Amino acid sequence: xxxxRAWRFGDHINTDLIIPGRYLDDxxxxxxxxxxxxxxxxxxxxxxxxxxxxxxxxxxxxxSSREQAPVALKSAGVSAVVAGSFARIFYRNCINVGLPVIIxxxxxSMVRTWDVIAIDMSRxxxxxxxxxxxxxxxxxxxLLAILEEGGLVPYTRARLKGR
Amino acid sequence: MGILVRAIMxxxxxxxxxxxxxxxxxxxxxxxxxxxxxxxxxxxxxLLVLTAFREMGAGRIWDPEKVVLxxxxxxxxxxxKAAGGHKTVRDFVRSSGIPNFYDFxxxxxxxxxxxxxxxxxxxxxxxxxxHTTTYGALGAFSTGIGATEMASVWATGDxxxxxxxxxxxxxxxxxxxxxxxxxxxxRIIGDLGSDGADYQxxxxxxxxxxxxxxxxxxxxSNMSVEMxxxxxxxxxxxxxxxxxxxxxxxxxxxxxxxxxxxxxxTVEMDMSSLGPQVAKPHAVDNVVAVEEVxxxxxxxxxxxxxxxxxxxxxxEAERLLRGRQASPKVRLIVAPAxxxxxxxxxxxxxxxxxxxxxxxxxxxxxxxxxxxHEGLLAPGERCISTTNRxxxxxxxxxxxxxxxxxxATVAASAIKGEVADPREVRA
Ligand code: SF4
Numbered sequence: 001x002x003x004x005r006a007w008r009f010g011d012h013i014n015t016d017l018i019i020p021g022r023y024l025d026d027x028x029x030x031x032x033x034x035x036x037x038x039x040x041x042x043x044x045x046x047x048x049x050x051x052x053x054x055x056x057x058x059x060x061x062x063x064s065s066r067e068q069a070p071v072a073l074k075s076a077g078v079s080a081v082v083a084g085s086f087a088r089i090f091y092r093n094c095i096n097v098g099l100p101v102i103i104x105x106x107x108x109s110m111v112r113t114w115d116v117i118a119i120d121m122s123r124x125x126x127x128x129x130x131x132x133x134x135x136x137x138x139x140x141x142x143l144l145a146i147l148e149e150g151g152l153v154p155y156t157r158a159r160l161k162g163r
Numbered sequence: 164m165g166i167l168v169r170a171i172m173x174x175x176x177x178x179x180x181x182x183x184x185x186x187x188x189x190x191x192x193x194x195x196x197x198x199x200x201x202x203x204x205x206x207x208x209x210l211l212v213l214t215a216f217r218e219m220g221a222g223r224i225w226d227p228e229k230v231v232l233x234x235x236x237x238x239x240x241x242x243x244k245a246a247g248g249h250k251t252v253r254d255f256v257r258s259s260g261i262p263n264f265y266d267f268x269x270x271x272x273x274x275x276x277x278x279x280x281x282x283x284x285x286x287x288x289x290x291x292x293x294h295t296t297t298y299g300a301l302g303a304f305s306t307g308i309g310a311t312e313m314a315s316v317w318a319t320g321d322x323x324x325x326x327x328x329x330x331x332x333x334x335x336x337x338x339x340x341x342x343x344x345x346x347x348x349x350r351i352i353g354d355l356g357s358d359g360a361d362y363q364x365x366x367x368x369x370x371x372x373x374x375x376x377x378x379x380x381x382x383x384s385n386m387s388v389e390m391x392x393x394x395x396x397x398x399x400x401x402x403x404x405x406x407x408x409x410x411x412x413x414x415x416x417x418x419x420x421x422x423x424x425x426x427x428x429t430v431e432m433d434m435s436s437l438g439p440q441v442a443k444p445h446a447v448d449n450v451v452a453v454e455e456v457x458x459x460x461x462x463x464x465x466x467x468x469x470x471x472x473x474x475x476x477x478x479e480a481e482r483l484l485r486g487r488q489a490s491p492k493v494r495l496i497v498a499p500a501x502x503x504x505x506x507x508x509x510x511x512x513x514x515x516x517x518x519x520x521x522x523x524x525x526x527x528x529x530x531x532x533x534x535x536h537e538g539l540l541a542p543g544e545r546c547i548s549t550t551n552r553x554x555x556x557x558x559x560x561x562x563x564x565x566x567x568x569x570x571a572t573v574a575a576s577a578i579k580g581e582v583a584d585p586r587e588v589r590a
Contacts, residue, residue, distance in 0.1 A: 012357055012446065016554040020561070021534045025237070025244045027211060039561045059358035062391065063554060064533075065293040067211060067309040087391055088362050089293055093309035140195065142323070156219045156315045 002079045002100065003118040004051035006111045013040060013056055014063035015090060019072040027068060029075035036072040050077035053119070055111045057083065061090025070094045080119050082107045082126065095143050098151030102126065104136040121147070174421035176329045177396055178364040181304040181418055185287040192425065194326045200316050202229055202281060202303075204290035206272050207236045208310050210248040212291060213255055215314035224259055225320035231281055232256060233265035235272050238528045241536035270501030270527035273297040273385060273469035277377075278503055280410030284399040284417040289313070289322060294469050294551065296392060299384035300377060301407060302399035302417055304364070307388065327393045328427035329420065330363040334371035335433045341586055342437050343479070344379035345471055345549065345569035347371060348386040349440040351432065353450025361391035363427065366420060371434050372397055377406045378473040385470050386551055389447040439585055441547075442567035445555040453572055453584045461566075463494045463546040464577035465558075467525070468532040471549035471570050472500030474507050480574035481513045481520075483588055489521035490580030496538050497522045498530030521577075534558040540565075547576045 017040040019032055026032075037044035054060075054073065060083035061069060070093045073081065081094060084105040094101040100121055107126055111117060115129040124138035138144070149155040175183070179190055186196035205212050209232050224230055232252065240246035249267065256264045269275050273294055276282050284302035288295065291313045298305035308322065316322050334347065352359070367383050375383070380397040387395025397403075399417040407415060420426075439453040466472070466480050477499060489495040497517050499505040505527050508514050514524050531538030532550040539559035540546055546558055546565050553565035568576070571585035578588055 014554050016552070016557050020556045022539075022556070022559070024535065025242050025248075039556045059361070059391065062357060063293065063552060065291060065307040065309060066208075067291075067311060085358065085361065087358070088393055089307050089309060092312060096309050096311040152311045152315055153215050153218045156221070156318060160220060160318060 001118060001120050002051070002053070003116065004053040004079050005049065006053050006055045006113060006115045006117055007044065007048070008111060008113045009040060009054060009056040011057035012059045012062055015061055015066050015069040016063055018061065018069040019066065024066065024068055029071060032068050032072035033075035036076040045076065048076045048078065051079045052077055053117060054078055054081045055107050056081070057108045058085045060086050062087035065089040067093045067097065070097045070099045074099045082119070084108050095146055096152040098147055100147055102136050104134055106134050110134070174423040176364070176424040176426065177366060177398070177418055177420045178304060178327050178329060178394065179424070181285060181287055182324060182326050190326045192326050192328055195323055196326060197321050198287055198324050199321050200229065200289055201286040202231065202288040203313060203316050204231045204272055204276055204288065204292070204295065205313055206292060207234055207245070207248060208291045209252050211310035212313045212317065213252060215311045216317050219314055219318055221314070221318035224261065224317045227259060227261045230261050230317065231263040231276060232261060233269055233272055233275060234267045235270060235528045236533060237535055238267035238526065240267070268502055268527070270499070270504065271469045271472060271529055273381070274473065274500035274504065277301055277381070278410065278501055280407070283407060283411060283413055284403060284415055289316060293388045294385050296387045296395045297381050297385040297469060299387065299394050299396040300380035301403055302396065304394050304396070306393050327362055327364040329366060329424070330360050331366040331368060331426050331429045333429060333431045334367065334369040335431060336369070336371040336374060336435055338371055338374065338434055339437065341571060341589065342434070342439065343569040343571060344375055344382035346437055346440045347434055348383050349442055349450045349567065350434070350437055352386060352390045352448050353440065353442070354432070355390050357389060357446060357448040358391045360387065363392050365392045365395045367395065367397045373400065376475060377402060378475045381473070382470055389551060439569060439572045441572065441582065442553055444553050444564040444566065447551070447553060447567065453568070453582065456566065456582045457584050459582040460545065461493055461547050461576055461581060462544040463496065463538065463540060464489070464573050465496045465531050465538065465546060465548040465550065466570050466573050467496070467498030467500065467530045468550040469500060470551045472498055472504065474504050476549065476570040477504070477508045477513050477517070480570040481516050483571060483574040483585060484520040484578065485516055487520055487578050489577040492580045493577050494538070495520070495522040495577045496525060496531060498525040499527050502527050531558055547573050547582060549573050
């Protein structure tokens with residue numbers, strides 16, 4: 001169960017907006033976090049707090065395959081991304097770095113910035129500030145397992161040890 | 164045997180066939196399979212792959228022959244940090260015995276891999292770059308993945324993949340003289356939208372595709388990811404087999420979709436009256452006919468990248484620029500996609516001719532495409548470019564604008580100092 005303040009974004013937020021190419025020569029999470037989303041909303045890096053949730057429209061994370069995009073969001077404190085739909089590489093990258101992703105088109109029209117929402121990944125439920133609940137299809141078991149391990153690195157480490 | 168029997172009975176898509184072979188299962192659309200990877204490409208971000216690989220506690224690469232590494236994004240190194248990253252990867256390549264490593268001189272990954280014979284029809288290829296879809300032009304199922312999952316591929320050789328639905332595009336022609344693969348691609352993305360092919364395997368078919376060279380097909384496959392596609396395939400024909408057999412001795416096993424295979428959708432598009440197209444800022448699907456934006460002043464014109472930095476692109480641009488000068492208001496930059504392209508263009512006199520017209524010729528590589536070095540844009544500046552993305556901030560300042568077009572349109576615009584219709588400049 002996760003709970004956090006929502007940041008609303010629109011459709012087609014691409015990975016150049018999430019973390020611009022000009023900052024990629026320094027892959028440290030602190031550098032990426034310091035510039036997360038700044039071209040989409042310059043206040044984001046300063047005001048984002050641990051546990052915040054991004055709620056966006058269609059095709060979130062389109063564009064470059066840079067894994068620094070979900071790393072930037074995660075390092076900035078974002079606990080989950082809820083969107084109408086995701087670009088596929090970004091979606092995979094989120095799971096692989098341990099950032100929960102939720103496909104829930106209704107959330108985009110019902111959540112406003114600063115609403116506090118709660119997410120239950122295994123039940124597939126978003127609880128809105130109004131008390132209303134939206135359901136989404138939970139991730140397949142093995143993807144939830146990767147998220148629960150904290151991402152693909154610890155997951156594979158465990159898998160290699162088990163061999 | 165079981166797989167074979169069913170394969171004969173049920174017509175299957177290209178994606179189903181490649182992923183069945185790679186997973187050893189009868190993979191059907193919508194299934195999630197664990198597939199063995201035939202070829203795994205990484206560029207500079209192999210540094211991130213390497214970090215994750217070490218954190219996973221993996222000792223050896225599953226099959227060093229199947230890994231190709233190269234540097235193309237920041238070459239020669241543009242910062243001390245980039246230089247350090249290159250060094251770390253170089254040291255790793257030496258110690259781990261990866262035979263296929265192309266250092267900073269060879270060019271953009273998506274040109275170098277096909278050119279050096281690494282990509283074969285029917286292969287399952289993954290790369291830590293979204294435009295890995297380019298190799299679909301050779302009939303490979305090829306898609307982009309993240310750095311961490313590449314580390315897991317290095318360690319285990321396999322990856323989970325969902326068998327995608329198939330969207331078939333039938334492109335009717337003939338293409339008008341002077342209309343290029345880039346114009347076709349921009350029109351398709353303009354019509355379908357930037358998520359119009361999300362998660363799909365796009366199959367490009369029809370007379371337009373048959374008529375294109377491998378370079379032109381690479382433009383279609385390359386740009387497929389700009390409408391969300393997982394893969395963008397041109398089925399192998401004589402031209403494909405010629406291209407590949409000149410570069411590889413491997414036995415070829417081309418794959419195509421079966422007649423009657425279940426497709427999500429088949430879309431027919433008529434390209435017989437298509438003129439030059441331009442994608443306006445800041446979205447690749449913001450596509451209009453060149454007439455609508457002609458006259459917009461520009462500060463920079465770039466010809467290059469994994470989309471349009473091939474020999475025929477440079478030749479096309481040179482034909483327009485020959486004996487003319489780029490406008491003094493415009494910085495014209497040309498980056499051949501690979502060293503081979505550079506050498507060939509240089510031997511044919513194309514580079515000299517472009518330089519005479521005022522172009523700055525860069526070393527092979529990504530060049531200004533990703534806004535990391537070489538030709539960044541200042542706030543308020545406008546660039547017309549043969550690359551594949553015009554997102555805000557992509558080529559430098561977030562207050563700059565990028566227009567995407569074909570090499571001919573970019574060359575014509577460089578001459579006039581404003582977005583221009585190549586048909587008028589040519590006349
Ligand atoms: S040329 Fe541009 S799009 Fe192609 S690989 Fe390089 S940075 Fe990416």
